[in-house]
Amino acid sequence: MISRLKSLFRSDSFVPTLAVFPDIDADAIARDLNLAAKGRDRGAQDQPPPDQAGPDHIETGIIARVEELRRKGLENYENNRRVYNERLARSGQASKDVDIAAGSARNDFGALVQLWRSRIVASRERLNESYRWRNRFREIHRLERPAQDFAGWGNVVATALILIVLEAGMNSYLFSKGNEFGLLGGLLVAVIVSLVNVGFSVLLGYLARYMRLRNLLLKLLGFLALPLWMGFAAAINLMVAHFRDGLEAGLEWQAAAEAAVPGLLAAPLRLATIESWLLAGLGLLISILAFRKGWHTDDPYPGYGPVERDLEQARLRYESELDEALRDLQARRDEAIDALQDANDQVRDAITEAVDALFGQSSLGAHLQAFTEQCDMKAAHLLAIYRDANMAARNAPAPAGFKTAFRFPEFRAEPVDQSRRQLAEAEAEKVRTTVDAAIRAIFEEFERARQVFSVTDDVEIGGAKPAPAPAQGAA
Numbered sequence: 404m405i406s407r408l409k410s411l412f413r414s415d416s417f418v419p420t421l422a423v424f425p426d427i428d429a430d431a432i433a434r435d436l437n438l439a440a441k442g443r444d445r446g447a448q449d450q451p452p453p454d455q456a457g458p459d460h461i462e463t464g465i466i467a468r469v470e471e472l473r474r475k476g477l478e479n480y481e482n483n484r485r486v487y488n489e490r491l492a493r494s495g496q497a498s499k500d501v502d503i504a505a506g507s508a509r510n511d512f513g514a515l516v517q518l519w520r521s522r523i524v525a526s527r528e529r530l531n532e533s534y535r536w537r538n539r540f541r542e543i544h545r546l547e548r549p550a551q552d553f554a555g556w557g558n559v560v561a562t563a564l565i566l567i568v569l570e571a572g573m574n575s576y577l578f579s580k581g582n583e584f585g586l587l588g589g590l591l592v593a594v595i596v597s598l599v600n601v602g603f604s605v606l607l608g609y610l611a612r613y614m615r616l617r618n619l620l621l622k623l624l625g626f627l628a629l630p631l632w633m634g635f636a637a638a639i640n641l642m643v644a645h646f647r648d649g650l651e652a653g654l655e656w657q658a659a660a661e662a663a664v665p666g667l668l669a670a671p672l673r674l675a676t677i678e679s680w681l682l683a684g685l686g687l688l689i690s691i692l693a694f695r696k697g698w699h700t701d702d703p704y705p706g707y708g709p710v711e712r713d714l715e716q717a718r719l720r721y722e723s724e725l726d727e728a729l730r731d732l733q734a735r736r737d738e739a740i741d742a743l744q745d746a747n748d749q750v751r752d753a754i755t756e757a758v759d760a761l762f763g764q765s766s767l768g769a770h771l772q773a774f775t776e777q778c779d780m781k782a783a784h785l786l787a788i789y790r791d792a793n794m795a796a797r798n799a800p801a802p803a804g805f806k807t808a809f810r811f812p813e814f815r816a817e818p819v820d821q822s823r824r825q826l827a828e829a830e831a832e833k834v835r836t837t838v839d840a841a842i843r844a845i846f847e848e849f850e851r852a853r854q855v856f857s858v859t860d861d862v863e864i865g866g867a868k869p870a871p872a873p874a875q876g877a878a
Contacts, residue, residue, distance in 0.1 A: 423483060424479065425475055433785055436785075438788045438789040441461055441792075442789040442791070443796040450793075453802055453803075454802070472778070484817075498833050501746050501837055511735070512849070520852075529717045529721070530718060533716075534717075537714045540707065540710045550708050563693065566597070566689050604691075608693065609698070610697075612625060614628075614629070615705070640684075641674075643686060644683040645662070648666070649666070736845055740842050746834070775813075779809075779811055786809055
């Protein structure tokens with residue numbers, strides 16, 4: 404729009420004010436015409452004769468030289484007046500262009516609002532449905548507290564690995580005795596035992612949470628997980644301790660492994676060495692820590708954590724899309740307002756400049772008066788140089804015309820139709836009114852959009868669909 408207005412008011416024949424009126428260098432003209440020398444030469448010949456009534460050819464040349472510059476300046480002046488006059492004539496078209504641009508800006512902004520209302524529906528529905536399901540879940544399971552934070556499965560795996568490394572590192576020495584591969588073989592066995600111990604303990608701890616559920620079958624599963632873990636932890640760690648006792652007794656690895664289970668069944672607590680008791684105690688400690696980690700992996704009430712996290716994700720998604728929508732609308736609003744204000748300034752400045760130039764309230768008119776006075780003075784000065792040199796060299800009296808001051812005919816600019824000024828100023832005011840109305844409309848549309856795009860709690864409590872846009876008069 405701005406480029407169109409600039410082209411509408413631009414003219415290739417426009418001359419900047421400072422370049423309209425050419426400078427008249429009297430000294431350069433005097434040198435170029437060699438006035439002093441010609442005056443002396445003609446004076447010595449008593450030329451022009453005393454009875455000559457009009458100017459001689461030297462004086463005529465001086466006047467013609469200055470008149471050429473004067474004519475150029477006046478042509479530039481009239482040309483600029485014509486350009487300004489055309490600007491006034493184009494003010495109506497500029498007003499129409501701005502009116503069209505203002506309507507287009509309002510329509511484009513309204514279309515963008517509708518687009519974002521459509522885009523945000525899915526996230527609104529997701530947030531509203533997630534919120535209602537979270538509340539329904541609380542109601543079904545009689546929960547009144549918020550869900551505990553979930554550190555993530557990465558944290559669970561990391562904790563399990565730490566427990567495995569700790570147990571395997573401490574058990575590697577106890578398993579190395581009697582192993583043909585020494586400490587390396589003991590470390591390998593310790594890692595396998597620790598992996599089974601920690602893995603099953605974490606799993607059973609996670610399943611034991613189900614004893615909190617209201618569903619009888621799942622509650623039974625949770626209650627079964629607790630004694631199952633206790634039996635598993637005691638069995639595997641005591642079995643490993645009996646296996647080590649077999650190694651201490653001098654049995655081969657294969658024989659010690661075969662004797663570990665019968666020894667556990669026959670006398671579970673009959674361990675031969677303190678190292679075996681330490682091995683069993685360390686395993687039980689690691690198993691307890693792993694079970695506790697499984698128990699606290701997520702919210703103690705199974706299913707509550709994922710429901711709460713799903714609601715949080717829906718909130719984040721909606722807030723992200725809401726922020727993106729408002730930012731986009733703000734940017735488009737500011738862009739449209741800047742364009743409209745620039746258009747208003749462009750039209751106002753062009754018309755104001757033209758009115759000032761055509762009706763005497765600009766530097767163009769002041770420069771015209773100074774230029775015409777300068778032409779008279781420069782011509783008189785050049786004539787004086789020639790005449791003074793001529794009279795100084797004469798023997799006969801000087802012609803009477805030498806005492807006559809020269810002035811160019813007075814220049815009168817063609818009057819401009821006042822109705823054009825009034826029309827142009829009216830169109831400029833119309834543009835201002837149009838732009839102001841468009842800017843107000845865009846602000847009101849943005850405010851309506853901001854109200855339609857509800858904040859998070861309104862979406863959760865309200866509905867999945869955007870609220871209807873307020874009436875045009877509402878704000």
